[in-house]
Amino acid sequence: MKILLYNPDNGVTRNFMPHLWMFLLQALTPPGHEVLLVDGNASPMDEAGIAQFVRDNKIGLVGIGAMTRMIAKAYRMADAVRATGVPVVMGGPHVTEMADEALGRDGGPRHADAVALGEADATWPRIVEDAVRGELKDIYSPVDAFGQESKPSLKEYPVIPWDSIDLKQFNLVPKAATALLQKIGTGWGSFRIIPVESGRGCPYGCEFCTVTGFFGDSIRFRTNESVVNELLLLKARARSEKGQMAVFFIDDNFAINIKRTKSLLRDIIAAGAQCHWVAQISANLLRDEELVDLIAASGGKWIFIGMESIDPANLKDVNKGFNKPGEYAAVLERLAQRNVYAITSFIFGMDNDTVGVAERTLGQVRTWPPGLPIFGLLTPLPATPLYKRLEKAGRLTRPKHWQEFIPFAMAHTPLKMTIEEAHAEVNKGWAEAYSPEALTAAVESLNDQPLGYRVNIFLARICFRGIYFPMMGKMAWVKVIAQNRRTIFKLVREGFKAGAWRGAPARVPIAAVPPVEVAEASPQVAEG
Numbered sequence: 001m002k003i004l005l006y007n008p009d010n011g012v013t014r015n016f017m018p019h020l021w022m023f024l025l026q027a028l029t030p031p032g033h034e035v036l037l038v039d040g041n042a043s044p045m046d047e048a049g050i051a052q053f054v055r056d057n058k059i060g061l062v063g064i065g066a067m068t069r070m071i072a073k074a075y076r077m078a079d080a081v082r083a084t085g086v087p088v089v090m091g092g093p094h095v096t097e098m099a100d101e102a103l104g105r106d107g108g109p110r111h112a113d114a115v116a117l118g119e120a121d122a123t124w125p126r127i128v129e130d131a132v133r134g135e136l137k138d139i140y141s142p143v144d145a146f147g148q149e150s151k152p153s154l155k156e157y158p159v160i161p162w163d164s165i166d167l168k169q170f171n172l173v174p175k176a177a178t179a180l181l182q183k184i185g186t187g188w189g190s191f192r193i194i195p196v197e198s199g200r201g202c203p204y205g206c207e208f209c210t211v212t213g214f215f216g217d218s219i220r221f222r223t224n225e226s227v228v229n230e231l232l233l234l235k236a237r238a239r240s241e242k243g244q245m246a247v248f249f250i251d252d253n254f255a256i257n258i259k260r261t262k263s264l265l266r267d268i269i270a271a272g273a274q275c276h277w278v279a280q281i282s283a284n285l286l287r288d289e290e291l292v293d294l295i296a297a298s299g300g301k302w303i304f305i306g307m308e309s310i311d312p313a314n315l316k317d318v319n320k321g322f323n324k325p326g327e328y329a330a331v332l333e334r335l336a337q338r339n340v341y342a343i344t345s346f347i348f349g350m351d352n353d354t355v356g357v358a359e360r361t362l363g364q365v366r367t368w369p370p371g372l373p374i375f376g377l378l379t380p381l382p383a384t385p386l387y388k389r390l391e392k393a394g395r396l397t398r399p400k401h402w403q404e405f406i407p408f409a410m411a412h413t414p415l416k417m418t419i420e421e422a423h424a425e426v427n428k429g430w431a432e433a434y435s436p437e438a439l440t441a442a443v444e445s446l447n448d449q450p451l452g453y454r455v456n457i458f459l460a461r462i463c464f465r466g467i468y469f470p471m472m473g474k475m476a477w478v479k480v481i482a483q484n485r486r487t488i489f490k491l492v493r494e495g496f497k498a499g500a501w502r503g504a505p506a507r508v509p510i511a512a513v514p515p516v517e518v519a520e521a522s523p524q525v526a527e528g
């Protein structure tokens with residue numbers, strides 16, 4: 001049977017990186033089937049397009065996965081596929097919480113023939129076999145022989161054949177430049193950011209987050225060997241293509257068990273599997289100097305930190321009191337000293353937020369080493385404790401906000417400002433943090449560093465907006481480039497100077513780190 005796995009864009013914003021679930025399910029598909037992958041973020045498709053694709057390729061089963069913000073598009077695409085007579089199975093965080101909606105049991109139309117609840121590593125092969133027999137069930141739950149919910153241990157992780165998968169759609173180098181860059185041998189014929197997981201689960205239960213409910217609070221890790229082998233495979237692929245790749249460790253808190261993370265990073269270094277990588281780690285775990293040394297030595301470049309707010313009252317409200325705003329600056333300095341920078345994520349519209357929250361936050365951000373600030377609005381995702389609290393209090397203004405996705409629009413009323421004021425705060429956050437002046441300041445703050453670091457921060461900032469902001473058309477890009485022309489010219493001019501690209505050591509020497517014994521997982525704290 002031919003199977004299509006499809007991940008929709010939401011029609012408004014785009015991700016820069018392929019979704020891991022598609023590659024994972026492809027690797028877990030029983031032999032004898034052909035699995036095609038289409039990610040709408042990389043290969044935009046509409047309803048007519050997917051129906052045509054399904055017919056042209058004689059697809060027998062379509063699997064669709066989606067976050068809440070993509071679900072409206074996912075349902076429309078599922079409807080188009082089902083209209084061709086091909087069954088659709090849906091999975092992922094949204095339909096796990098809202099299976100009745102997908103199956104049309106809530107009074108609305110049916111969009112999926114079957115729904116896979118939770119982690120589908122074990123259920124996917126069953127789904128494929130049932131589809132072959134034409135006996136799809138409505139719901140597939142990950143349960144053991146006794147009917148108890150069971151979670152994959154990750155000790156037996158499938159090998160994702162990164163060396164042979166067709167990754168054309170995920171090349172971030174613009175098509176027009178690819179051929180030229182390959183020809184002149186720059187080593188930049190392709191650039192991909194690849195998602196890799198080293199573990200799953202987070203015990204922290206922040207009020208707005210779906211992770212604890214979805215993956216549970218039992219933390220599970222892959223073996224170091226399996227992660228290292230995956231990195232080696234990815235490196236070999238990039239080398240063979242004369243291209244570049246970076247890894248996004250998508251674990252919710254990559255350092256949730258510090259001892260184990262250190263051991264993994266040491267093994268990466270020992271195997272020569274270092275590559276540029278990004279990961280999510282909570283600020284409190286980055287107090288550990290040795291961990292930060294190992295992050296830098298193994299290729300860590302960007303750490304995503306869910307700071308959420310600089311107001312401890314807000315953090316307490318959303319059950320994230322383990323974040324200590326007083327230590328944010330020190331944590332970021334510790335990273336920057338090793339030339340590792342942070343993606344700092346903030347949420348506005350929290351219950352203690354008042355008008356001016358953006359300026360107060362930006363005031364702090366300006367005193368920190370340069371990074372990539374992100375601003376979002378508190379969003380009640382289905383089945384989260386936040387959703388339940390707001391629903392109970394009658395504060396939801398758009399209880400089914402996902403049915404009509406609007407980027408940067410609240411679905412409930414904050415307590416100390418209006419919805420419009422909260423929207424204005426988020427707009428201000430983005431506009432000021434990514435203004436030409438802010439970009440220039442970020443680049444200039446690294447004037448004592450080699451050019452590569454400055455180019456890195458500049459490009460990262462320019463590109464980052466694209467994930468969260470409505471898709472920027474060609475004209476919008478031209479405008480952004482024109483606005484930043486001075487900084488661009490300066491970087492280009494410097495690029496021609498001798499030695500400009502030469503690497504420099506980190507600002508502090510990285511300690512020689514002795515090997516550590518790996519104990520069994522001892523969960524500490526998590527990030528999201």
Ligand code: B12
Pocket residue numbers: 010013014015016017018019020021024062063064065066067068069089090091092093094116118119120121124195197208209210211250251252376377381382467468528
């Ligand atoms: C990586 C990541 C991103 C990446 C992009 C996604 C990507 N390209 O991978 C980035 C950093 C850009 C990102 C951004 C955002 N993200 Co995000 N992200 C994640 C993260 C950390 C990992 C995703 C992942 O690969 N997981 C590992 C895989 C194996 O798990 P999985 O995807 O759930 O798949 C399993 C099952 O769900 C199931 N399954 C999934 N799909 C399908 C389909 C079929 C057919 C079947 C059978 C099964 C199936 O099988 C898989 C194997 O078991 C998750 C948290 C998490 N741990 O999952 C959040 C998460 C998905 N993100 C979330 C959110 C909210 C966002 C943002 C909206 C945040 C914001 N406020 O800006 C943005 C949206 C950006 C955009 N433009 O759309 C939420 C989504 C919740 C929800 N109900 O929708 C999550 C769950 C985190 C959270 N805090 O709650 N994210």
Ligand code: SF4
Pocket residue numbers: 202203204205206209210211212252253306320526527528
């Ligand atoms: S620490 Fe991060 S992943 Fe864990 S519950 Fe909180 S936001 Fe979610």
